[in-house]
Amino acid sequence: MNLSEITNGLNDKQCQSVTLNNEKNVLILAGAGSGKTRVLTHRIVYLITQKDIRIDAILAVTFTNKAAAAIREKLSILLRRPIQSMWVGTFHGLAHRLLRAHYEKARLTSGFQILDAQDQFRIIKRLMKENNIDESKFPIRKVQWFINNQKDEGIRAQDIDPGYNYFIKNNLEVFELYEAHCQTNDLIDFAELLIRSYELLKNNTDLLNHYQARFEHILVDEFQDTNTVQYKWIKLLFSGNNRVFCVGDDDQSIYGWRGAKIENITKLYTDFFPIETIHLEQNYRSTGNILNASNALIAHNTNRMGKSLWTDAGNGELIDVYKARTETDEADYVISSIQKLITDDASPSDCAILYRSNAQSRIFEEALIKYNIPYIIYGGLRFLERAEIKNALGYLRLIENSADNVAFERVVNFPTRGIGNTTVEKIRTFAQDNHTSLFQAAIQISSTLPTRSANALNGFIKLIEQMTDNTKYLGLSEKVANLLNTSGLMVHYSNDKTDKAGSKKENLEELITAAQQYNHEQDSEMNEVVGFISLASLDFSGDTINQNVQLMTIHSAKGLEFPYVFLVGMEEDLFPSRQSKDEPHLMDEERRLCYVGMTRVMKKLSLSYAIKRFLHGEFLHAYPSRFLDEIPSRYLNKIKAKFSATIQNYNADNTFNQNITPKSDGQLFIGAPVKHAKFGLGTVLNFEGQDDSVRIQIKFKQVGTKWLISSYANLEFV
Numbered sequence: 001m002n003l004s005e006i007t008n009g010l011n012d013k014q015c016q017s018v019t020l021n022n023e024k025n026v027l028i029l030a031g032a033g034s035g036k037t038r039v040l041t042h043r044i045v046y047l048i049t050q051k052d053i054r055i056d057a058i059l060a061v062t063f064t065n066k067a068a069a070a071i072r073e074k075l076s077i078l079l080r081r082p083i084q085s086m087w088v089g090t091f092h093g094l095a096h097r098l099l100r101a102h103y104e105k106a107r108l109t110s111g112f113q114i115l116d117a118q119d120q121f122r123i124i125k126r127l128m129k130e131n132n133i134d135e136s137k138f139p140i141r142k143v144q145w146f147i148n149n150q151k152d153e154g155i156r157a158q159d160i161d162p163g164y165n166y167f168i169k170n171n172l173e174v175f176e177l178y179e180a181h182c183q184t185n186d187l188i189d190f191a192e193l194l195i196r197s198y199e200l201l202k203n204n205t206d207l208l209n210h211y212q213a214r215f216e217h218i219l220v221d222e223f224q225d226t227n228t229v230q231y232k233w234i235k236l237l238f239s240g241n242n243r244v245f246c247v248g249d250d251d252q253s254i255y256g257w258r259g260a261k262i263e264n265i266t267k268l269y270t271d272f273f274p275i276e277t278i279h280l281e282q283n284y285r286s287t288g289n290i291l292n293a294s295n296a297l298i299a300h301n302t303n304r305m306g307k308s309l310w311t312d313a314g315n316g317e318l319i320d321v322y323k324a325r326t327e328t329d330e331a332d333y334v335i336s337s338i339q340k341l342i343t344d345d346a347s348p349s350d351c352a353i354l355y356r357s358n359a360q361s362r363i364f365e366e367a368l369i370k371y372n373i374p375y376i377i378y379g380g381l382r383f384l385e386r387a388e389i390k391n392a393l394g395y396l397r398l399i400e401n402s403a404d405n406v407a408f409e410r411v412v413n414f415p416t417r418g419i420g421n422t423t424v425e426k427i428r429t430f431a432q433d434n435h436t437s438l439f440q441a442a443i444q445i446s447s448t449l450p451t452r453s454a455n456a457l458n459g460f461i462k463l464i465e466q467m468t469d470n471t472k473y474l475g476l477s478e479k480v481a482n483l484l485n486t487s488g489l490m491v492h493y494s495n496d497k498t499d500k501a502g503s504k505k506e507n508l509e510e511l512i513t514a515a516q517q518y519n520h521e522q523d524s525e526m527n528e529v530v531g532f533i534s535l536a537s538l539d540f541s542g543d544t545i546n547q548n549v550q551l552m553t554i555h556s557a558k559g560l561e562f563p564y565v566f567l568v569g570m571e572e573d574l575f576p577s578r579q580s581k582d583e584p585h586l587m588d589e590e591r592r593l594c595y596v597g598m599t600r601v602m603k604k605l606s607l608s609y610a611i612k613r614f615l616h617g618e619f620l621h622a623y624p625s626r627f628l629d630e631i632p633s634r635y636l637n638k639i640k641a642k643f644s645a646t647i648q649n650y651n652a653d654n655t656f657n658q659n660i661t662p663k664s665d666g667q668l669f670i671g672a673p674v675k676h677a678k679f680g681l682g683t684v685l686n687f688e689g690q691d692d693s694v695r696i697q698i699k700f701k702q703v704g705t706k707w708l709i710s711s712y713a714n715l716e717f718v
């Protein structure tokens with residue numbers, strides 16, 4: 001392959017990034033939609049074909065497994081040779097690979113299991129119960145957060161001095177219990193993967209020297225989202241003789257809340273000195289208006305590294321801003337707009353509804369159902385985190401390794417088969433006392449149980465043994481299909497009345513497809529089933545995007561693009577969230593989140609907000625998000641409420657019929673003539689609220705329409 005084939009189709013800056021001297025450390029500050037995946041892939045091709053770097057001397061770290069798969073696929077096409085020996089994956093995936101390869105040095109056995117967040121939660125809960133730690137005083141989620149947060153910072157329980165802090169003291173106690181439990185049971189949670197593999201390298205000089213020498217080029221994508229231990233991991237692998245190529249965008253750092261450190265990008269300048277920086281600012285995704293609006297918004301953040309996106313694709317349409325009366329009105333507006341786009345030939349999957357928090361999806365789901373438009377909630381729960389998938393994988397894990405206690409607990413009585421808590425408790429106690437697995441314990445105690453319990457338990461043991469025998473020689477996807485049927489899961493979810501859309505059954509079918517598509521690396525340290533389970537445990541963000549409107553949080557939309565985007569709930573306290581208001585750094589992260597949302601758009605962006613929203617059991621008045629004010633109005637097209645306030649509308653809209661207490665009978669009604677001391681004569685268009693907080697919308701002859709709070713307005717009904 002010659003150089004021009006590699007640089008073909010790249011713009012000047014992209015080309016410069018790809019072909020930069022391979023003796024340099026590099027930071028690519030790449031704006032949204034500026035083609036960073038392309039740059040990263042072409043850089044690897046450049047190093048291999050033009051600089052004779054060995055394939056296995058490359059380490060590439062991506063943010064999701066999906067991105068890793070995309071890079072692999074692209075590389076095999078461009079390089080036309082096998083690339084199995086190249087390490088491409090997420091931090092978690094690569095850490096896992098290291099631990100599998102050197103499990104003994106990492107103080108593990110070959111059969112160690114990965115715990116996901118739910119498994120971790122359950123273990124913490126049990127440990128707290130067994131040790132009489134009051135969960136009403138120390139909520140499990142908070143303890144779990146404490147433990148993971150420490151590990152993300154590279155801190156072990158033994159490193160913490162609680163001093164006189166009662167809260168830390170208790171959390172620390174659980175942390176210690178949890179660490180001991182995981183060590184005894186060979187369990188590794190997500191945060192542990194990182195810290196353990198970091199310690200593995202740090203404490204084994206030979207191993208570290210080996211990998212430092214092997215990985216001549218370390219390439220890291222989405223650098224702005226690295227946390228402390230990930231940063232330390234890269235720094236450790238950097239010997240000074242090898243080189244780093246980091247790609248990131250400080251304006252898209254949105255994971256501070258889970259430990260990402262935006263300042264890691266600036267630390268590159270000292271820890272990896274000298275490092276050359278290149279800015280990628282040409283955007284290939286969005287229109288000029290969208291980019292200008294996004295640039296203007298993000299300019300309100302402080303401490304930016306400085307970047308301004310541009311496009312040569314023209315201005316495109318203005319950004320619509322819709323002010324809705326209520327969240328129902330907002331949903332109606334969004335869905336009817338989507339309906340119109342579909343009528344005009346767009347595919348439902350071209351349209352995305354993005355919101356700040358998951359709970360906001362429901363109202364849009366209802367409207368989509370009403371309009372009969374297919375939709376999918378993307379990443380609301382990651383594929384693997386959905387209960388049905390975890391149950392299926394529970395069976396796969398158990399037939400692969402009958403000593404997998406976490407899997408045992410999950411499936412022993414699912415679908416229900418008459419094995420009660422008392423039986424499971426007995427199994428646990430026996431296993432603990434005899435240092436054996438739950439499955440072995442079940443076999444041993446079954447004869448001691450009352451007949452009915454014994455029969456139920458024997459049925460389960462037989463089921464697992466049969467499944468193990470029957471699937472021994474099957475390929476991965478046949479194995480998955482077989483266990484879905486014999487376990488009874490498929491029938492269970494097919495009959496699940498709560499799953500009206502049948503999406504759980506569909507998810508199970510999707511798991512078979514995922515198994516079919518699973519590409520097992522030949523030189524992997526694991527067998528195919530373990531590889532598949534681990535991949536699934538680490539990330540399964542490869543949901544198929546088919547003919548459905550896409551609903552997701554803005555966080556889940558990171559890295560994606562859509563022709564039409566509806567960014568909804570643009571209200572103070574919702575977006576930006578209430579928690580961020582008193583902390584400038586949190587507010588900056590909210591703004592970056594808004595920026596990420598806006599820069600997903602290819603053709604047309606709509607922003608919307610409601611002036612009244614039903615939250616926490618009551619209607620609250622909402623104020624437009626400050627982010628709307630931060631976008632210059634020349635990029636905006638403000639749309640009036642779809643329905644102007646009319647008597648018919650007032651009667652038809654339930655939300656306006658509730659909670660209304662006219663000042664006194666016959667005075668306050670839509671159409672009532674009023675007089676205000678300053679604004680003069682006007683007519684009531686609308687009103688809402690109760691007692692002292694009644695708000696009235698009045699169209700004044702002189703000054704136009706205004707909302708006034710009746711208790712302050714001193715209105716005269718004329």
Ligand SMILES: Nc1ncnc2c1ncn2[C@@H]1O[C@H](COP(=O)(O)OP(=O)(O)OP(=O)(O)O)[C@@H](O)[C@H]1O
Nearest residue numbers: 009010011031032033034035036037038284559560
């Ligand atoms: N030189 C180029 N010429 C034409 N199109 C390009 C070029 N570089 C990138 N693109 C296209 O631009 C779009 C955005 O690229 P990509 O998805 O890699 O962006 P990104 O930098 O990862 O964005 P984000 O950070 O917002 O997720 C893609 O559709 C890609 O094919």
